[in-house]
Amino acid sequence: MKILVCMSVVPDTTTQIRFKPDMNSMETTGIQWIINPWDELALTRALEIREQPDSVVTQVSVVHIGLKDADPVIQKALAVGADSAYRVNVAAAGAMEVACQLSEVVKKEHFDLVITGHDSADYNGSAVGEMLAELLDWTSFSSISSFSAARDSITIEREMDSRTETIIAHPPCVLTIQKGIAKDPRIPSLRGIMGARSKPLLQLEPIPCTGTSAYVKFENPAPRSKCRMIDPANPEELVELLRNEANVL
Amino acid sequence: MSVLIYANHDAGKFSKSVLELASYAFALANQTGGQVTALVTGNPAGSELDKLGKYGVAKILLTPEPGGRAFDNRAYAAFMASAAQASGASCVLFSDGSISRAVAPRVAVRLQAGYVAGVIGLPDSIEPFKIRRSVFTGKAYGFVEITSPVKVMILARNSWQIAENPVTCTVENFVPEIAVPAAGFEVVKVEEQTGAIRLQDAEVVVSGGRGLKSGDNWKILEELAGSLGAAMACSRPVADEGWRPHQEHVGQTGKVIAPNLYFACGISGAIQHIGGISSSRVIVAINKDPEAPIFQFARYGIVGDLFQVLPVLTQAIKKLKSE
Ligand SMILES: Cc1cc2nc3c(=O)[nH]c(=O)nc-3n(C[C@H](O)[C@H](O)[C@H](O)COP(=O)(O)OP(=O)(O)OC[C@H]3O[C@@H](n4cnc5c(N)ncnc54)[C@H](O)[C@@H]3O)c2cc1C
C-alpha cells in the first residue's frame, strides 16, 4: 500500500499575522514556516504504520503544492521518515487548484491512500481533501480520528457530530484526519536530517488548472474591549452582569 | 439569487443551526430577489417540515436517504448537486458540521463552483461576489472573491440570528436520476454519544485547563456546568493527560466552537486555544494569574483561585435560576 500525505506549509501557530499595507496579502518577512499541524500528525501515523512488523505499507511520501521556499519545510518531513517528497511548482490561489494539482500526482504516481488534514492553519479552507476525492472519483472519509491498515483494507474511526463510527474500507480512498490520529509529532534526529538530503524531493511542473476563488483583501479584527474585572469575593456581580449587561443568562 | 440549503436533521428534528441557516438563506435570497429551497433527506414529520416555512423556505425537496444506512458523503454530494441543478440554485448552503464538511467540497467540484467554509455574514457584494470569512484561526478576516456562477458555502456556527420569515412552503418529492456508486465500505461499530449536551451546539460552555491540577478535580466544574445547563470543554493538555475525553478538547487542533457564553477556568489563553473559542459571544475568564493572556480575550474576568471562586459562582447562578 502506497500512502501519500498532503502537506500544506503554514506560519508557526504562534505567529502574529500581519498584512502588507494594501491589506491584499500577508506580510511574510520574519515568519517561521512549519508543516501544517494536522499534516504532521497524519505523517506521524502513516510512518507508525509503515514501521510495524509485516506492514502492508510499502511507501510513505509527502506532497506539497507550492513554490521552492517550502523546500526546507518539506525536508523536515523527509527527516522524520517520509521516503520521498513531491512538490508541484505553482503558487495555487485556492483549494480547487490545489486539489486539481494533487489529483495529477496521485494518478501519475499510483498512490492507494491519500491523507489530508482537517484544515490548513493559514486560510482554514477545509476543502482540499474532499475536493481531491471528488476529482479522483474515490471514496473518502473525513473527521478520521484513528487509522490502521491491513492487507487490502483499512480500519478507521470517523467522528460524526453525535457518534463515533468504526469503518472498514478499501483503498483507493482519501482520508481527512482530525485529532486523535497520533499523539505527538516526531522530532527529526540528527541522523534523520543527514539522511533526508539523499532522499528524493521531486519538483514537478503544474498541469493547467483553473481556480474558482481567491482572497482579495484582509482585515484585522476590531480591537477587543477591555476585560471587566470582578472582585473574586463577589461572583454575584458577574452573574448580574451576564444577565443584565451581556444578556447571556 | 436562488438559494438551496441542505436541511439536515437529527432523528427527524431540525437543530438550531439549520434554522439559522434557513434565516440566513432567506436574507441572502431576499437581497437578490430569489427564493429558498431546502433539500431534506429521510422522512421528518410534517410539523417539523412546517418549521422550515416559518423561517423562509419556500420549497422543500424531500428525498429518500441517499446511499442506504451508513452516511456516504459521495451519495449525499450527488443528491445535493442534482438538487442544485433541479432548483436552479446559484448559491448552495450548508450549516457547519461533520456531514457538511464531508459533502460540500464535493458538491463544489460537481457544480464547478467556488467554495467557502466559515461564512459569517452576507456577501459584501454580489457582482463580483465577495464574502468575508475568518482566517488564520480567528486572527484575521479574509475577503474571498468567487468567480464561478455557482457558489457553495458553509455558514459558521452561531454567526446568524434566527429570524422568522413565514412563507408558503410547498413540499415536493425529489428522486434524482443519477447513478450513485456503491458505498464500498462497512460500518462495523457505532458509538452514540448520549446524554450530555453536544459541545458544538451548546449555548453555554464551561471549560477547564491545567489550572484544575488533576483529573479528580472536575466536580466543581461539572457543578458549574450543571447549574448553567452547559456543555463541558477543556484545553489540549487536559485531554492529552486523559483528565477529560478528547471530544472535549477545543482549539486549533480540537473543536472550534462559538457559544454565547464561554467560561475559561484555569486556562492560560494560548493562541492555539483561543483559535477554537474566539467566536464565542462572551468569554469569562477565571484565573489566579492577573497577567494570563486569556484576560485579553475575555469580556469579564475574575482573578482568583478557581477552587474558591467556582463553588460560590455556582451557588449564585443556582440562586438566579431558581428565582
Ligand atoms: C501546534 C499546536 C496546536 C495546539 N492546539 C491546541 C488546542 O487546540 N487547544 C489548546 O487548548 N491548546 C493547544 N495547544 C497548546 C497550547 O499552546 C497551550 O499549551 C495550552 O492551551 C495550555 O493549556 P492550559 O491553558 O490548560 O494550561 P496552562 O498554560 O498551563 O495554563 C494553566 C492556567 O491555569 C492557571 N491556574 C493555575 N492554578 C489555578 C487556580 N488554582 N485557580 C485559577 N487559575 C489557576 C494558571 O495561572 C495558568 O494560566 C497547541 C499547541 C501547539 C504547538
Ligand SMILES: Nc1ncnc2c1ncn2[C@@H]1O[C@H](COP(=O)(O)O)[C@@H](O)[C@H]1O
Ligand atoms: N498547498 C498544498 N499542498 C499540499 N496539500 C495541501 C495544500 N493545501 C492544503 N493541502 C491539504 O489539504 C488539507 C486541508 O487544507 P485546506 O483545505 O487548505 O484547509 C491540508 O491539511 C493538507 O493536507
